[in-house]
Amino acid sequence: MKILVCLKQTFDTEAKIVLDENGKIERQGVSLIMNPYDEFAVEEALRLKENQGEGEVTVISVGGQQTQDALRQALAMGADKAVLVDPGDVELDEYSTATILAKVISGMEYDIILGGFRAIDDGSAQVAGRVAEILNIPVVNMITKLEVADGKAVATREIEGGSEVVEVPLPAVLTAQKGLNEPRYPSMKGIMKAKKKPMQKMTLADVGLEEGQIAPKVKAISFSLPEPRKAGKIIPGEPAEAARELARLLREEAKVV
Amino acid sequence: MEFKLSEEQEMIRKTVRDFAESEVAPKAGPMDEAEEYDYTLWDKMAEMGLTGIPFPEEYEGAGMDNVCYAIAVEELSRVCASTGVLISAHTSLCAWPIYAFGTEEQKQKYLVPLASGKKIGALGLTEPSAGSDAGSVKTSAVLDGDEYVLNGSKIFITNGEKADIYVIIASTDKTKGHRGTAAFIVEKGTPGFTFGKKEHKMGIRASSTYELVFENCRVPRENLLGEDGKGFKIALMTLDGGRIGIAAQALGIAQGAFDEALKYSKVREQFGKPISSFQGLQWMLADMATRIEAARLLVYKAAYLKDQGEPYSKESAMAKLFASECAMWVTTKAVQIFGGYGYTREYPVERMMRDAKITEIYEGTSEVQRIVIAANLLK
Numbered sequence A: 001m002k003i004l005v006c007l008k009q010t011f012d013t014e015a016k017i018v019l020d021e022n023g024k025i026e027r028q029g030v031s032l033i034m035n036p037y038d039e040f041a042v043e044e045a046l047r048l049k050e051n052q053g054e055g056e057v058t059v060i061s062v063g064g065q066q067t068q069d070a071l072r073q074a075l076a077m078g079a080d081k082a083v084l085v086d087p088g089d090v091e092l093d094e095y096s097t098a099t100i101l102a103k104v105i106s107g108m109e110y111d112i113i114l115g116g117f118r119a120i121d122d123g124s125a126q127v128a129g130r131v132a133e134i135l136n137i138p139v140v141n142m143i144t145k146l147e148v149a150d151g152k153a154v155a156t157r158e159i160e161g162g163s164e165v166v167e168v169p170l171p172a173v174l175t176a177q178k179g180l181n182e183p184r185y186p187s188m189k190g191i192m193k194a195k196k197k198p199m200q201k202m203t204l205a206d207v208g209l210e211e212g213q214i215a216p217k218v219k220a221i222s223f224s225l226p227e228p229r230k231a232g233k234i235i236p237g238e239p240a241e242a243a244r245e246l247a248r249l250l251r252e253e254a255k256v257v
Numbered sequence B: 001m002e003f004k005l006s007e008e009q010e011m012i013r014k015t016v017r018d019f020a021e022s023e024v025a026p027k028a029g030p031m032d033e034a035e036e037y038d039y040t041l042w043d044k045m046a047e048m049g050l051t052g053i054p055f056p057e058e059y060e061g062a063g064m065d066n067v068c069y070a071i072a073v074e075e076l077s078r079v080c081a082s083t084g085v086l087i088s089a090h091t092s093l094c095a096w097p098i099y100a101f102g103t104e105e106q107k108q109k110y111l112v113p114l115a116s117g118k119k120i121g122a123l124g125l126t127e128p129s130a131g132s133d134a135g136s137v138k139t140s141a142v143l144d145g146d147e148y149v150l151n152g153s154k155i156f157i158t159n160g161e162k163a164d165i166y167v168i169i170a171s172t173d174k175t176k177g178h179r180g181t182a183a184f185i186v187e188k189g190t191p192g193f194t195f196g197k198k199e200h201k202m203g204i205r206a207s208s209t210y211e212l213v214f215e216n217c218r219v220p221r222e223n224l225l226g227e228d229g230k231g232f233k234i235a236l237m238t239l240d241g242g243r244i245g246i247a248a249q250a251l252g253i254a255q256g257a258f259d260e261a262l263k264y265s266k267v268r269e270q271f272g273k274p275i276s277s278f279q280g281l282q283w284m285l286a287d288m289a290t291r292i293e294a295a296r297l298l299v300y301k302a303a304y305l306k307d308q309g310e311p312y313s314k315e316s317a318m319a320k321l322f323a324s325e326c327a328m329w330v331t332t333k334a335v336q337i338f339g340g341y342g343y344t345r346e347y348p349v350e351r352m353m354r355d356a357k358i359t360e361i362y363e364g365t366s367e368v369q370r371i372v373i374a375a376n377l378l379k
């Protein structure tokens, strides 16, 4: 079974985001991690392979050279191969990234494609769905459980107020939601093996695309940081009195009750 | 000269830091409070391969270098010094001498389960009257047929009671002093081998520290580790490497306390501004960071020399001396930066300051490190 995982390198969840003088997000000095939802996808791919007793897990990313760290982490967790497409210094939107991914994937063998349902940085939750669309295969989003047998995937996905069980023929794209699994830590042996595993690096030209074909359709006009959180308010006094005052403030000032 | 960590060294830091922060850190305070280690953490570390980092894969080790090992102990100790010494004593004080001096059979029988984490290891050297003067051990080992008969006791043994495999230094010939000593591998459960007092300590309180008691404990002759007469030598060489582990532990404690203090200094406000805006504290933070960086370079250098097969006895003593004194100094300053809150158990720096002290004492006190360094300088 050939399993592909699309993954993205994102800012660390604890990174402090600042804007540079051009109003763009400052990337200098920010520590980077594998998008946590993609980590669920990698873990699920490894479990699939282990349960099937055979298979190959390939992790794919579009990004700069430092993205190798995230791919290497997936290799250390147990993935077999990595592919990095470095498009160079160009602006990308979800359309561009999905176009590149789909193009690379269309040249590969695959039975199932996994990814996180969204990236924690831009949070657009579009790329995996677009890849499925371009490849003309089904997509199941936000899965929390996955079983694969007889050329079919049965996935449980979250829907408003409950969950839904969906069956799709393979190949298909499935995107991971929190709760799908508990990703493993890379083992020390895995770390040692990772450096010997293949890491294929490609440019746009290697993929067979030109810059014009991936020109973004969406342009971010401006970025702004959220208002700094205001200090909390401590209501002094006897408990009964303080509670009454709290209720009043919630009703009249915060207008939440 | 290169000051850059390799890819796998970077990766082990990130991996162990993730693990330490999510799995170990939440338990560090409660385990300290309870004076009990939660060994489910051991099982997780075994699964990750943290129980045999510097040993070849053929013995179920990770096949990594000693710099990786130091980084792992540092990162674990950054959140929990008891976890740091659990791994360090197991790896450096028990698995390593078996790896370095053991026969192939001994390695298969003992190193393999130690490295894979199926078994925990410990070293018994110190006795009530043989501390810094470790060559004067009185525990006796007398050959009787195909067995050595051990009598005596060991104190302050890290991982005592919890460990399955013990390397024990005993005297086989009292007339020869430290040249009449030998090392033995003793399994828990061997008749005549029991545990005495559990120590209640100032710091590393989750680490188990026990007295070992040997009363006519019969150990098979094939469990002699290395040559008879070389026990003290084996102990000294083991401690040379062990000091890298303890130096890394001290470094981790210092870094952990510094990280806490830096974070706190930015959010705690007095006189209407963050306390980090006061130059008095800025200078403290600068000194803390500088000493930690110096300690780190000494620790990694000692580990590097060991990896290169070069002499490292002096450097590991220097690393241990400097890093442990750095840990004591930095943690004391960290408590200072926290003020009254730092003195309470609400914040981890109080524990870190208590934990730091032991690094100036075990595996050779700071005085003994200076003796080792001077002896190297003057030889």
Ligand SMILES: Cc1cc2nc3c(=O)[nH]c(=O)nc-3n(C[C@H](O)[C@H](O)[C@H](O)COP(=O)(O)OP(=O)(O)OC[C@H]3O[C@@H](n4cnc5c(N)ncnc54)[C@H](O)[C@@H]3O)c2cc1C
Pocket: B089, B122, B123, B124, B125, B126, B128, B130, B131, B132, B133, B155, B156, B157, B158, B159, B201, B209, B358, B361, B362, B363, B364, B365, B366, B367, B368
């Ligand atoms: C928590 C803990 C864990 C330990 N774990 C282990 C373990 O796993 N295995 C093991 O074998 N041992 C272990 N030890 C023992 C530890 O290594 C000894 O405590 C240490 O070596 C000091 O010996 P001592 O306590 O007898 O002190 P002493 O040797 O009595 O020293 C007392 C003081 O005298 C100083 N001193 C002694 N001789 C000299 C000298 N020649 N010149 C200048 N100053 C000197 C010392 O530096 C110290 O300040 C542990 C101890 C503790 C507390």
